[in-house]
Amino acid sequence: MLTALIRRAIQAIFVILAMTVIVFIGINVIGNPVDILINPDLNQAERARVVEHLGLDLPLWQQYLHFLQGLLHGDFGDSFVYNRPALGVIMERFPATLELALSAMFIAIVVGLPLGLYAGLYPERLSSRLIMSGSILGFSLPTFWVGLMFILLFAVQLGWLPSNGRGETVGFLGAGWSFLTRDGLAHLFLPALNLALFKTSLVLRLTRAGVQEVLPQDFIKFARAKGLQEHRVVLVHLMKNLMIPVVTILGLEFGSLIAFSVVTESIFGWPGMGKLIIDSINLLDRPVIVAYLMMMVVLFVMLNFIIDIAYTLLDPRVRLDGGN
């Protein structure tokens, strides 16, 4: 078990290293950093001095080592737009994205789980069929268009909810949070709902599939034969066996929530990392782009690592070392 764990950890580190090479080569070789980094009005001598200062005259492998060294110190250079360290600029935006993603996850579970349970327990009812058709819509509707329609309906036509920004925030644990104020919650609701749409359908379908898989099994029949009350059978025996796939998939999907917040944040003007990266790509703010990409790579590799371990702990049938 331990050796398998260490092997996985080493693999994870190799993956991160490989991604640094890809990002480095992508940004530095395919795009020309000299054109991006240096003011075109400078004369030849000044240009040469800046090139030397930035280390762009060194051979590529030395530049890469330099880049790697900075990376280990969390140093990606200063943002061209904000003139502050790129990683700091991103970390400032992180709480906003985290809040949005967690809220979306919350909505997905609170809405998706009961509906999926219902659709799985009573598959023949008309309402179950409606729920299932609705979940197909949740999968195929383009998120950004739904977001726009939310704004049109709730913000413009009905005027119930604001459509832009985070609203009033309250400082807590060194960061501002919207969900602690009334105004902030009103601002949070639409973007969170928008981001949750896809995941709600996913949770719903997973839960329904899980119910239909677990329900015909012997231990459920036994629990019923024992005369247990129906709600106990469903809430304890069924739910327990249902939760393993749902929880692991949700863990996996959390990363994708953070990635997809790019779209939602851009629509609702939510000042998180996603909006930052889109702005940075449009402004060619290279240090921020690199920092964001590397952060995402590390995040996803770690998530996958954790999920691998979680699988083994939750389900003894899965072993990292292939059952030896």
Place this chain on the structure above:
Amino acid sequence: MDSKLADNTALAGLSADVEAPLQPRLGPALKRYFSSPAALFGAIGLVVIVCIAIFAPWISPQDPYDLNQLDILDSRLPPGSESMTGVPYYLGTDGQGRDILSGIMYGLRTSLLVGIASALTAAFLGTSVGLLAAYVGGRLESLIMRLVDLQLSFPTILMALMILAILGNGVMNVIIAIIIAEWATYARTARGTALVEREKEFIEAARCLRLPARRILLRHLLPNCLAPIIVIATMQVARAIGLEATLSFLGLGASVTEPSLGMLISNGYQYLLSGLYWISFFPGIALLITIISINLVGDRLRDVLNPRNAR
């Protein structure tokens, strides 16, 4: 219903003992396909959409790229109004006085082109790699599959963002980004199917005949792995169209001069808050109908092409 079921079992019984490679029986498959009203709807929708995209220059009321036909005085007209010269704008006009209906017709071309080109190329690349992995095995296989796993652990939109951040904006780069983001799905499916098919007798027979590897791969293995790949490719066209629209909306995709549906929606975004809903709304509906039609077709294809369901 019952007689059809009996028919199918009879057919299955006939072919079961020879274990022949799946021969496409077009007639019954088509009949099965159209027995579902949703699939019929999807197929009709798809044909209409493709026809509109192909014939856009001849049927659209206006050429949205021809600046001579645009009049700024006609801008932001609501649906159903008429232009200064009396031409009706059924779906209204946008900020430049462009007819929304014509914009959608032309936008469909870009969207479909990106969707189909990227899905087909990704299918070709992914399938080749996957088949190769399954057939060759060994180190190459584990290397390829590691790469596939790695890639599938990142969300598509993140991969696309990464690639566009490196390559820059533009339609061609969006196509490349979608191909790179999606090939792994095909590779995994192709390998999975090929691993099962590889063990069957007809491949063994082909090997005993000392047929060259290339011939076995292309003439025996590939045709029998195609069914799931066709299904995925269909769905993937819809995903690619959605992804392209999303990227264009974020300002990373198609150019302003040849707007895709996503670009049209994005153009209307700034007018949305003033209540001019039609600039974003109608292109969105067109996008929606496109994606749902393709998904309905793909869903039905999966049921029809799956040999398990045919029995």
